[in-house]
Amino acid sequence: MNKLRRVTFIVFTVALTSSVMSGYVYAHVPHDIIYSLDPSPDYAETGMVLASSTQFGEAHLISHSHGELFQETHAGMGRVLVTGHTYSPDFKNDGTVYTVSSKGYYKSSDRGESWVLQEQFAEEEVLHICTAPDYTKSKDLYVLTTQGIHLVGNEGRDIRTLLPKDKVTFGKLIVSGGKLYAHAVYYQEQKMVKGMEHIDYLSGTVDVMDLKTGKWAALSPGFAQEIISDIDVANNSDVLVALKNGNVLLSENAGASWKDIFKHDGDYVAKLRFSPDYANDKTMVVGTAKGFVFFSDSKGQKWESRSNGLSRWVHHTNILMKSIRFSPDYKNDKTIFLGKTTGIYKTTDCGEFWRHINIWNTKWTYYVHPAPGTSELFTATYNSGISRSPDNGDTWESANIGITAAFANGMVLSPNYENDNSIFVVDIATGPYRSTDSGRSWSRIPELNPRKIYDKPSLFRELGVSNNFKDDGVMLVFLVPRHVLGVKDRRMVFKFNDKTKEVKQVYVERGDCYVNSFAFSPKTSTQDRMYCASSSGVSMSTDKGDTWKNIFNKVGIQQMFISPNVDNDGLIYLMDKDGKIHRSSDNGESFTQTDMNLNGQYVNNLTFSPDYARDQTLYVTTFGEGVLKSTDNGATWSYFGLKGKFLYTGLAFSSNYTKDKTIFAPTIDGVFRSTDNGNSWEDVFYQTQFLAKDVFFSFKDPAGREIPIVFNTSKLMKDYDMYDDEVCPEIFIAKPRQYAKISSPKAYLGTYYKFNGGAGYAVEVPFYGTAIEYKTVTGPGLGIADIILDGKNVGRLDLYSAQQEFDVTGYTGGELEAGAHTLRIEATGQKNPKSSGTAITFNAANIQN
Structure with a gap:
């Protein structure tokens, strides 16, 4: 039953320092370039939509929720850019759909779950496919390539060019x-x-x-x-x-x-x-x-x-x-x-x-870290911040108080976590943060405030924490200047020493290299080396990151993985941008390319067994073909589950793995857990948080028109010659002083919104799921709001309190039918007699799906 719930306020002892944000716009901007988007013929019944995008490389996506939530569907494809789909006229019965790509076209006979490359035009760019009028009987296809229009008949055995073309970039039939x-x-x-x-x-x-x-x-x-x-x-x-x-x-x-x-x-x-x-x-x-x-x-x-x-x-x-x-x-x-x-x-x-x-599911988990010596589990997600589980993934809670990392570009548990309970996270826009209480609250590392180390628009792309951090205090961060905003500087690596609080720029490569990852010698190693995988190859430092030398000159190295037993076996593996593996058995003195008997699989990550020195077990995650396992150091491989899933980072093992056999896998649609050593998997991450930093809600006037609340959109449109005198005044409604984004270390993501629109103005949160919890901030200058769920008034909330209170639950609605819903928080224009104003606030919304 849905009802309004008054809650007990949680009082923090940290002093409040609220102020309206100003200066540079520091936020992750969604820029998902959509290359294809096609609802299925049975969309009404099944909710199926196929799409593709390139924000995180070539990603092919499927929705079974009428385009509300997406997951991957690239099994059998590998890394190709899909630019269109064609459904069989008899799709409801035969489940057949075609995709076109930069490298041929693919066919699925199982409603998009897996794909098979067709022999015709396998090495060419295919732009569009159209079924013949008698396709149900003949299976004939018309195919558009960069070189012309062709008829593919006789189940692909006959190809006839109907109209040659010189050059075609895109088109359709x-x-x-x-x-x-x-x-x-x-x-x-x-x-x-x-x-x-x-x-x-x-x-x-x-x-x-x-x-x-x-x-x-x-x-x-x-x-x-x-x-x-x-x-x-x-x-x-x-x-x-x-x-x-x-x-x-x-x-x-x-x-x-x-x-x-x-x-x-x-x-x-x-x-x-x-x-x-x-x-x-x-x-x-x-x-x-x-x-x-x-x-x-x-x-x-x-x-x-x-x-x-x-x-x-x-x-x-x-x-x-x-x-x-x-x-x-x-x-x-x-x-x-x-x-x-x-x-x-x-x-x-x-x-x-x-x-x-948001095509990238808010449960997309970049990093999963089981905490050593405990049953705690931490995740850093694409766009809903940090979450914590106290019981190995059975239950979850948001862990975003004081942090601004809705988009965490790096997450590292302290190498000394069992003693210091510290976690480090780097936000793409505002830099590194540290929690010293197991993620319950966060604070910025002040020396690495971007305004202090580099006072120009930039993005923090990578974070590295030395495995000897307890003793050397070394942290590395990689910054990318915002060229799109006119910053001309080159990319930079900074070294921070937590002992001395010194920050200095270090030079990993001579050129303008793009750092893809940092790596460090294992804690048990005597080598104490630091590595950097970049667009220029691999560099190594033996003096705590002060100086670097190139040890492998190969373009586009994405990641490197160092054996836990490196002092004895000298093993280092590299992954390049093409998914190829390079191996060194002499501590990085030399590398050779190897397929490790993986038959050309595109490999994303490699993970060593927790007891690798004894069992010689390796795991690799592939693009589309799931996780593979080898118990003989890569000589032979067997399937380990999660077919079709893309893991941004590799597998993670519980701190008690030898007894509980529990493994975690971070994927685009949640955290998958196996409690039987990989024999079966289940998605256990069912809660996500919509946050004020990356706006998943809209602010509307009484007429239902959106009032933009992020970025100076009208000005930017003019700057980029995208402004239109007819349309822009309608969609960039100027409402000065009607809203403010306020920063506070006590709020989720360190910010919340205050809206002064008056009666009829409202915040709307669309969501797909079965429950929602509205988190807000109360205070002396706030009014009364109506809470409306799916068009039905479910209660009224008085946002007044004598002192500001944070982490307030304004409404909880559960037991909803799985599907699309909208929560509306509407200003009534009324207020408590003790209040000095009628504004409403929004901080976050917890969603279960």
Whole structure:
């Protein structure tokens, strides 16, 4: 039963130092470039959506929750960039779907769970696939490559080129009304503009083949001198075309005649779509290069801007719109997806409001660390901060008080954890933090405050803590200057000595190398060496990180793994950017490439057994094919589980592994645990935290319009020439002094929001799960809010307290049906007689899914 719950406040003894954040914008910005986005034909029943993105390398993703949560589905693919999907016309029965990629095309016969590379065009870039009208019987496919259009027949045994092309960068094929429409666009890679990709179409054509005669013709002679940016076809004869000059044209007779229906000055349409029920609802949607959306339900006679909710930061100078996809059941669910260079957006009300979908599951765990000598377990996640389990993963609690690491780029337990209970985490934007109470609270390491060591916009990318930290106090951090914000400096490594509090820049390589990881000699070793894997190879230091020398000159070394028994066996393994392994058996004096009998598997990580010196057991995590285990130091391998899962870091063993046989695996959709030495696995990380730093909620005015609360978006849009006088004033609603992001070491992620909008203004938290807990801050100047769950008022919350109180549970709602929900905290404009104001606050939301 859902009800409002008043709670006992937790009082901290740390002094409050609240202030509105100012200066540089330090935050992780979602910039998930979406390359493909395709709901399945049975989306209404199964919720299946396929997508791909490249923020963390080539990732192919699947959702079974109507695009709310995603997990990986790249088993059989390896590292390839998927740029599109084509479902079988009989998908509901045969489960067949094709993907196209930079290296051939793949087929899945099990609804996207696993993939098989097809022999045809296996070494070529395939741009699009379209099924033939008689596919159910013939299995024929039309295939678009960079060199032309082809027919693949006879179950792939026959290939016939239908129309050769010189150069194609992207395009698509559509079969409709007895015709094959082939859209082909070409552009060359341009120089970066303000550190971002810039695209300028050089050509864009549509050729049409009569399927009966096999003859080709241009779509229209009138387009001969124009660049066609996109095309869609409906009802066999309705054709919609967007031109690079800004015009959108509609033909209702298969291209015999055309009429102008839309033009957006200073911008142009990059993507367009007919509704799947266009014959009845007359609906079409266009997305512009600058990222805005326009909607018509009158066959293009009238248009409305539908960009509410699209006010996100800009990451590319143009062509922000990558795809528009209607739900196959749009007639009933009113759902449309947008794929942009800033991620996925979803509307369930015909575009009245677009909600940003975090394709990287908030339970994506980068690091898992069992604490030695205890049953404690710590995780650092992609976008929901730090979590702690006191019982080896049975139950979880958020551990984000005082830290700002929603996106932890590094997490290390103190080598002396059993005595000092210390954990180190580096936040991508604000640097290293330390907890000395097992994650219950955090504080910044003041000497490594970015403003002190490098007073320009930068990102902290890697963290290293010496295994002899108790004695030498050495910590290494790697900074990347924000070139996109105009910082010209080179990448830098800093050394911090916790004993002397000295910070100094050290030079790992001569060039501008990118550090991918740090490594250290084991605690039991007498060597006391430090290593750095980087874009320039591997460097080593024997003087506590003061000086470095290159010991392996190989481009793109991602990680290195040192044997726990290195003093005796001299073993060091390296992984490069192509997933290849390099091995040294002489303490890094020389390396040789080896496949370790892994048959070409793309290897992400290598883990040594806790008792490696005795049992010679190794584990590797692969890209898509799960975890493999070897009990003979890599001579032979056996499958160890977790097929299809991507582990950002390797396996972790409980501190009592010899008795409990418990192993943990950090994955994109949670922490998997085995309590029987890998024979079976279960996802035990079922709770995540939506935090104020990376906004998973929206602030809306009484009319339902979003008020952007992160980044100076309007100014940035102007800086990057993305501003539009018609649309931007609508989506960048200026509401000065209506909200403030306030910093406090007592709050989750060290920050919380205060909203002064007045009656009707509200915070909305969309979530997918079965329960939600709203965490907030109370104080003397706050008012009364209505709590609304899925449109139903479930209680009222008085946010007044005589003194500021933190970690307050404002509402708990559980026992919900697994699915999409929305929690709304709405200002009533009323207040306690003792209060001096009517503002409302938000700090975090704990979600169970």
